[in-house]
Amino acid sequence: MRLSPRNRLAAATALGAAAVLLIAGPASAxxxxxxxxxxxxxxxxxxxxxxxxxxxxxxxxxxxxxxxxxxxxxxxxxxxxxxxxxxxxxxxxxxxxxxxxxxxxxxxxxxxxxxxxxxxxxxxxxxxxxxxxxxxxxxxxxxxxxxxxxxxxxxxxxxxxxxxxxxxxxxxxxxxxxxxxxxxxxxxxxxxxxxxxxxxxxxxxxxxxxxxxxxxxSSDSTARALGIAGIVVGVLGAAAGVVLGRRGRRADGSNASA
Structure with missing residues (x-):
């Protein structure tokens, strides 16, 4: 199934948000x-x-x-x-x-x-x-x-x-x-x-x-955790875009051959 650019962006954003919760969640004031x-x-x-x-x-x-x-x-x-x-x-x-x-x-x-x-x-x-x-x-x-x-x-x-x-x-x-x-x-x-x-x-x-x-x-550790979370969000978002893009191209190729 081919994903539109909008759906790809939504998936990458959701993945990044989940990473933020995993990292920042345990940190507290x-x-x-x-x-x-x-x-x-x-x-x-x-x-x-x-x-x-x-x-x-x-x-x-x-x-x-x-x-x-x-x-x-x-x-x-x-x-x-x-x-x-x-x-x-x-x-x-x-x-x-x-x-x-x-x-x-x-x-x-x-x-x-x-x-x-x-x-x-x-x-x-x-x-x-x-x-x-x-x-x-x-x-x-x-x-x-x-x-x-x-x-x-x-x-x-x-x-x-x-x-x-x-x-x-x-x-x-x-x-x-x-x-x-x-x-x-x-x-x-x-x-x-x-x-x-x-x-x-x-x-x-x-x-x-x-x-x-x-x-x-929040403590300094919370700030550091959020900073790390921001980096992770960017990395995961980029990775998700690449993966989903490849899947979309595979799907296009399959449809074309069919």
């Missing part, structure tokens, strides 16, 4: 720290933990961020989020951190937000100003627990490993790059302006960021 990378000597240490709601029916009602103890962060200031109550937990170090201002023995171990809601299809930024970035490491791995209104808890605690696929529930990771000559300018992308962000959030919607879907908060 997860809890991240924004920005995800700063120089080690960055002087602006304001970050936002972005929490998307991936449940179609239930709201997120509790967010817990666990801080590392192997590379501790001495202190943190939390920007208020309308509708949410924050609690900072600290822990005592076995070996104090020596600074020019004296020894630090107590460091941040956990920050918990409760009382608010992140509705399905929305996300919320929880802004924190870190007192100082840790030394002796090129990354800071946080662990996040996201509790839904039905009691389900999603644990974003798995650390990605080089050369291995991204885990299902990756932990938020802040990468610390090489120090720059000007820490301020290098870290300008990290500025989140806690008070301004809180004011904007209060004017927009108390419980969550509005007019934004969870798809918009």
């Amino acid at each position: 997860h809890v991240t720290v924004q920005p995800s990378s700063v120089p080690k000597n960055a002087t602006d240490q304001t970050f936002a933990f972005r929490v998307p709601n991936e449940d179609d029916k239930n709201s997120t009602v509790k967010v817990e961020i666990d801080f590392p103890t192997d590379h501790p962060i001495p202190s943190a200031l939390v920007a208020p989020v309308p509708g949410w109550t924050d609690t900072i937990q600290t822990t005592k170090l076995a070996t104090p951190i020596h600074t020019d201002d004296g020894d630090i023995t107590d460091v941040v171990s956990q920050i918990v937000w409760t009382g608010g809601q992140i509705a399905p299809g929305h996300y919320q930024d929880f802004t924190v100003d870190l007192g100082a970035l840790p030394d002796g490491t090129d990354k800071v791995v946080f662990k996040a627990l996201q509790t839904y209104s039905d009691g389900n808890i999603v644990r974003w605690i798995d650390e990605a490993r080089d050369g291995q696929p991204e885990p299902k529930n990756p932990a938020p990771v802040l990468k610390l790059t090489a120090a720059t000559a000007d820490g301020d300018s290098a870290a300008s992308g990290a500025k989140a302006e806690p008070s301004a962000k809180a004011d904007q959030s209060a004017k927009a919607e108390p419980s969550s960021q509005t007019a934004t879907t969870a798809a918009k908060s």
Whole structure:
């Protein structure tokens, strides 16, 4: 049977769309720290933990961020989020951190937000100003627990490993790059302006960021997956056109001989 050019194009498009679903389907938004990378000597240490709601029916009602103890962060200031109550937990170090201002023995171990809601299809930024970035490491791995209104808890605690696929529930990771000559300018992308962000959030919607879907908060891995999907679509579409074209020519040849 001979396929018209229109039918050939439709078949190629359908094949390409199926490839996109296969590749992009498993990728989903997860809890991240924004920005995800700063120089080690960055002087602006304001970050936002972005929490998307991936449940179609239930709201997120509790967010817990666990801080590392192997590379501790001495202190943190939390920007208020309308509708949410924050609690900072600290822990005592076995070996104090020596600074020019004296020894630090107590460091941040956990920050918990409760009382608010992140509705399905929305996300919320929880802004924190870190007192100082840790030394002796090129990354800071946080662990996040996201509790839904039905009691389900999603644990974003798995650390990605080089050369291995991204885990299902990756932990938020802040990468610390090489120090720059000007820490301020290098870290300008990290500025989140806690008070301004809180004011904007209060004017927009108390419980969550509005007019934004969870798809918009997709991770870098999602973007990479979609980019690969685009390449696959083009390849498969071209291949499908060639195959269908050959079939059409065979069919023409058969009809002519008949």
